[in-house]
Amino acid sequence: MDEISFGTDGWRATLDTFTAPRVRMVGQAVATHLEEEGLAGPVGVCYDARESSPGFAEELARVLCANGFDVVMPERDRPTPLLSWNIVERELAGGLMLTASHNPPEYNGVKFIPSDGAPALPEITGSIEANLAEPEPLPEEEWGSVRRVDFVTPHADQALDLVGEDVDLTVAYDAIHGSGRGVTDSLLKRAGVDVIRLRCEDDPTFGGVSPEPTEENLAELIERVTEGEAELGVANDGDADRIAVVTPERGLLNTNLLYAALYDYLLETDSGAAVRTVSTTFLVDRIAEAHGERAIEVPVGFKWVADAMVAEDALMGGEESGGFSIRGHVPEKDGVLTALLAAAAHDEDPLDDRVDRLLAEHGEIHQGRVSVDCPDEEKARTLDALSESIPEAVAGERVEDVNTADGFKLLLESGAWLLVRPSGTEPKLRVYAEAEEEGRVEALLDAGSELVREVR
Structure with missing residues (x-):
């Protein structure tokens, strides 16, 4: 027990x-x-x-x-x-x-x-x-x-009613031998998509890899899209509640940018707030503000996203790990539904073009994450120690505010941020950073990791 x-x-x-x-x-x-x-x-x-x-x-x-x-x-x-x-x-x-x-x-x-x-x-x-x-x-x-x-059928019927049909695309779908096989690809097919299936056979060993849609695990999918065989690529994790998307220009699309693009697409025909976790990009906030909407920040974990989506009647909720849901659906992350949503958005306007416009309008964003080893029994003590030693500046930039909704999120004067929070699944502390320059992200991650080591 x-x-x-x-x-x-x-x-x-x-x-x-x-x-x-x-x-x-x-x-x-x-x-x-x-x-x-x-x-x-x-x-x-x-x-x-x-x-x-x-x-x-x-x-x-x-x-x-x-x-x-x-x-x-x-x-x-x-x-x-x-x-x-x-x-x-x-x-x-x-x-x-x-x-x-x-x-x-x-x-x-x-x-x-x-x-x-x-x-x-x-x-x-x-x-x-x-x-x-x-x-x-x-x-x-x-x-x-x-x-x-x-x-399968009741879920697919609702997804098609919610997102729409007549999607004229060629999409490569990689199930990584997970439970999305025969489900996500079938839904796309019902919507009119020409589907190229990868790793959709039953294999309980997942082909010898973890069923995680990372860049390392999606080499063939990325090649199929970037070489022009497919217009879009989609992959699910093992139980298909999360999604990864591949575009012709960017390859594996950063999930923060995917969230921004899908929320922007939904706002073309609807209205409502966006719910995001503390580790998810501020770009979503900027898009919401430009449409007279707001972004709601919650701790990491889709249970908190779902709770806020229901309470606020939000249009979309998501997290940087690739879990998303939308109004009218169940408040649970759904990589099957999101695959159809991504295809519909790309069919109307290529995701690369939409992301380019969003970054030009709202500013570049870059984000990174590293992990620092920390036994589970040491996490609380380490975070308590960190709370007593929050610096006035990080990597040469003044700390303007501190958000303690989930760990410690240091909000910097440039709009960049640094987050330290405990992993819920591993003996580690996660360090996240977001800034407008990629080099700045690396500097913030180094500074955040050093902060953790100093109090360990």
Whole structure:
């Protein structure tokens, strides 16, 4: 039980720790939580493409059924955002997703998604952790049943209604053998896109790489687009809740610039605020201000983005790690929907051209991130020490303000910023910086890393 901890996005661990008995305890905790909340079910259970995921999903389904809940499952591995949408569409009590997202095959994970389809907030995950226990089955005649259903079509229908069809493009799609295969590419195809499929075969080892859409992992996709075989490239991570986009001129498009471009595209026909995390670019703020809108800053973690999107009826929410959602959809990051949105935006006006215009109008932005090793048990002490030694200047520039919503964000007089915050998944502190010159970003990252080392 001590090994189970719901962090930024559920509980993840290597398979020597992520075991069937512990997964069953999570299932029992969710059943108890739902009973305490007066939610009678049914409950969705979904899973990613890892070899271990179907078995763990069946363990969860059995525990939920033994507690009297009916269970709804897809016919095969499916993306996390499809579970979120089906929870809302089918009026489920909630759902459990078996996934370790972008982590390598030797990991797995599980997260609970409440009935609104949004990421669970701390009070919910805290309740689940408090209820961890061995399964307590009801008499067999009171057990629920399992039903396999189509998770893909309801989600695709809504995505097409929300974003539109008749997208006249050739798009290369790289699933990295994850759960987006047969889902993101099929949605694009339904919208009229000519799709070139890469790594869309079933392979629970992800071809020997982590299913993370980084530049290193997307070499073929980038080549297909920059050499002219496709007009746009799209990739998802392992459970397809995040996205990477490749353009002809820029190659792998910085996700901050992608957010800016998509928000700008949406503002052509709609209005509303943008929600972004503390580590996401101020360029979004400048675009919002130019349209008479505002940007809302929240801590890192899509649960905070989702919470603010609902509270503020925001047009778009996102984070620099490639997770986005829009008004009218579930408040959960969705790399499948965003793939269609990116294709529609590019079809109307090439993303490279739109980004060029935005940077010319609002100023250049460059951003970087580095990590500094810091054991989990040392993070709080290190941040406390840092709070007592905030400098008056960083890399020769005066600190004008300090934002403590998530770690420490030092706002500098030029509009640049430096952020130090704890990783929610690794024994590290993250150091981020943004400035108008790339060389300035490097100087700020060096200064931020040195600040952390001085108090360690």
